Amino acid sequence: MTDRIREFLRTRTDDGPVLVVDLDVVRDNYNAFAKALPDTRVFYAVKANPAPEVLSLLASLGSCFDTASVAEIEMALAAGATADRISYGNTIKKERDIARAYQYGVRLFAVDCQAEVEKVARVAPGSKVFCRILCDGAGAEWPLSRxxxxxxQMAVDVLEHAHRLGLSAHGISFHVGSQQRDPKAWDKALASAAAIFRESADRGISLSMVNLGGGFPTKYLKKVPGVKTYGATIFQALRKHFGNRIPDTIIEPGRGMVGNAGVIETEVVLVSKKSETDKVRWVYLDIGKFGGLAETMDESIRYAIKTPRDGAPLEPCVLAGPTCDSADVMYEKEPYLLPVSLEIGDKLLIEGTGAYTATYSAVAFNGFPPLKTIHI
Amino acid sequence: MTDRIREFLRTRTDDGPVLVVDLDVVRDNYNAFAKALPDTRVFYAVKANPAPEVLSLLASLGSCFDTASVAEIEMALAAGATADRISYGNTIKKERDIARAYQYGVRLFAVDCQAEVEKVARVAPGSKVFCRILCDGAGAEWPLSRxxxxxxQMAVDVLEHAHRLGLSAHGISFHVGSQQRDPKAWDKALASAAAIFRESADRGISLSMVNLGGGFPTKYLKKVPGVKTYGATIFQALRKHFGNRIPDTIIEPGRGMVGNAGVIETEVVLVSKKSETDKVRWVYLDIGKFGGLAETMDESIRYAIKTPRDGAPLEPCVLAGPTCDSADVMYEKEPYLLPVSLEIGDKLLIEGTGAYTATYSAVAFNGFPPLKTIHI
Incomplete structure (x- = not known):
């Protein structure tokens, strides 16, 4: 929560939930990443928050961009990034989308199997590809699937296939899991990456890049280490596994770049109990799982919530959204502690919501509009 | 799948996933409900599919409308429904939204606690309210929370409170759980409703309506009983619990009205394995959890999928969406059987997708547009 956001909300007159993002915080975050990993190029994960204001700011600061689709490539270009600063980082691409990216000048593509390599070779000849390898995601709060x-062991074959088809077998990428609270999580993946570098060299293929992915956390309820700690720990791991032949590296922060820059203001619509004897109250907000808080799925991300009655005694509440969908409940298995004096009409602030909120929101579910978003 | 949808898709030239809804099927479903429960008024659950074409058709057939928000009330009015055919069925409403609904002429509101009754009494004086009671949802495929x-036992107090505040304590509603495959599920809830009717009468309040809710299933992979069976079983339960004083009844079908009217055409973007020895292939589509298939959450709804290679031997596949989100996986715990010969570029048909798809889709997640929708 920043003074600028506080001032904006103080004078706000319109109705409904709103996400306010403070661009000064994004700027600070970018500079912190650049400083913590000075030899690493920063590819902002556009999907975390693709607002033109965020992309333009980051483009002006010199950031590169990790994109998930042609639409995101177009947004990065519109924000002022040149094509050589854009990576098409989705391992699942239609061949005609790869062709469009290539027409835009993009020459860096993620792959994780031979079929994807073949698509790139056909319509983006000579491009650089990096092969993503699996990580177990231990220590991450957002579930990492396979x-x-x-x-x-398959990555070497995938990269050799790329090499044979005339592509540049550029390197390895991995993702240690989103909202990764353990800086040591990179160590194991870097050990795998180094082994792939050696095995590829044995086959005459010289890899040069390790994409360290994202996973850098933002502060929700629990404390997280700072970017500096991540930088130092990752550098140690690079040194440990690559010795004095440290490859080019890139990182793809998304949540870590914009998460703590945003605050959602929401209103308490109803406070009720299910029976006279119920211990736990239900608190219903005007935003829920389908309005931007999708990451509360399985109660994965637990946001910090400020209320106008902080300081009053707390009691456990089930927190739910406003739609007629019984799955639209944010916190129930582990109820959320809120002031006992909380009332209908109270405005709450959900912190750390600058990433993975607005673009997740449903287009019109139950007639509710998508999350309004302001960048200041 | 109907001939009209097949013909439409045959001549389709644009790219990307599309939902095609056949309005003739919606018409048939409406008539089947009207016939199966001839003394029951049908309130279509707008949230299932609020497309103007669906609402206009149902309005012309005489349907009433169950709405979740002021926006849905406005859509129902725009489709030709008069305000006396609209219920504001969301138990979670802002007081100013109740006031707007009242200005539009809506006089029927759902409540489930005294605080909500008080809102209605303040800004929608004299309106009818029905109190929703909890059901356990046993037998339903979509999770029903509390x-x-x-x-x-609390409902009687809620209705008495409404009566005291000058509202019309109209009746009881419940929901047996969405995609409810057991027609007998209504029996237990009707027993509770009848008990509340008696208790209210003892307190001098004469209730007159039971809202039987939705829950009527559409056919996915498993067989479901027909509407006729539901109608007969529910009527038996009404007779059993209310004797010859059967109250006015309404139903709120959503999925059962539009689910089987829609088919999504999607494309296979990638087929791959995670290692040379993996038994299970990953099949990636150009639609996923955030593009309209939100109901695959926790693998709840299992759609029937047709491929151009049906008849070939089947093998288990993990089915995933196209976004860079590791949670965007539809079926993994229980892999989906698909033809072993399935290839990149194949067009698949996901059946039974007329309900709870298009409006769930994310507004722009990963740069992918919301689900395109055509009603024919």
Whole structure:
């Protein structure tokens, strides 16, 4: 929460939930990443918050961009990034989308299997590809599935296939899991990456880049280490596994870049109990799982919530959204502590909501509009 | 799948996933409900599919409308419904939204606690309210939480409170759980409703309506009983619990009205394995959890999928969406059987997708547009 956001909300007159993002915080975050990992190029993960204001700011600061689709490539270009600063980082791409990216000048593509390599080779000849490998995601708060990446031993074959088809077998990428609270999580993946570098060299292929992915956390309820700690720990791991031949590296922060820059203001619509004897109250907000808080899925991300009655005694509440969908409940298995004096009409502030909120929101579910977003 | 949808898709030239809804099927479903429960008024659950074409058709057939928000009330009015055919069925409403609904002429409101009754009494004086009671949702495929409704013993107090505040204590509502495959599920809830009717009468309040809710299933992979069976079983339960003093009844079908009217055409973007020895292939589509298939959350709803290679031997696949989100996986715990010969570029048809798809889709997640929708 910043003074600028506080001042904006103080004078706000319109109705409904709103996300306010303070661009000064984004600027500070970018500078912190650049300083913590001075030899690493920063590719902002556009999907975290693709607002033109965020992209333009980051483009002007010199950031590169990790994109998930042609639409995101177009947004990065519109924000002033040149094509050589854009990575098409989705391992799942239609061949005609790869062709469009190539027409835009993009030459850096993620792959995790031979079929994807073949698509790139056909319509983006000579491009650089990096192969994503699987990580177990231990220590991350947002679930990491096996959706992206292949087993490390397969990556060598995938990169060799790329090399044979005339592509530049550029390197390795991995993702240690979003909202990764353990800086040591990079160590194991870097050990795999180094092994792939050696095995590829044995086959005559010289890899040069390790994409360290994202995963850098933002502060929700629990404390997280600072960017500096991540930088130092990752550098140690690079040194440990690559010795004095440290490859080019890139990082893809998303949540870590914009998460703590945003605050959602929401209103308490109803406070009720299910029976006279119920211990736990239900608190219903005008925003829920389908309005921007999708990351409360399985109660994964636990946001910090400020109320106008902080300081009053707390009691556990089930927190739910405003739609007629019984799945639209944010915190129930582990109820959320809120002031006992909380009332209908109170305005709450949900902190750390600058990433993965607005663009997740449903287009018109139950007739509710998508989350309004202001960048200041 | 109907001939009209097949013909539409045959001549389609644009790219990306699309939902095609056949309005003739919606018409048939409406008539089947009207016939199966001839003394029951049908309130279509607008949230299931609020497309103007669906609402206009149902309005012309004489349907009433169950709405979740002021926006849905406005859509129902725009489609030709008069305000006396609209219920504001969300138990979670801002007081100013109740006031707007009242200005539009709406006089029927859902409540499940005294605080909500007080809002209605203040800004919608004299309106009819029905109190929603909790159901356990056993037999339903979509999870039913305790989000809506109160314990039956509390409902009498809620309705008495409404009566005292000058509202018309109209009746009881419940929901047996969405995609409810057991027609007998209504029996237990009707027993509670009848008990509340008796208790209210003892307190001098004469209730007259039971809202039987939705829950009527559409056919996905498993067989479901027909509407006729539901109608007969529910009527038996009404007779059993209310004898020859059967109250006015309404139903709120959503999924059962539009689910089987829609088919999504999607494309296979990638087929891959995570290692050479993996038994299970990953099949990635150009639609996923954030593009309209939100109801695959926790693998709840299992759609029937047709491929151009049906008839070939099947093998288990993990089915995932196209976004860079590791949670965007539809079926993994229980892999989906698809033809072993399935290839990148194949067009698949996801059946039974007329309800709870298009409006759930994210506004722009990963740069992907919301689900395109055509009504024919």
């Amino acid at each position: 959706k992206f990446g292949c087993e490390p | 989000k809506f409704g109160c314990e039956p």
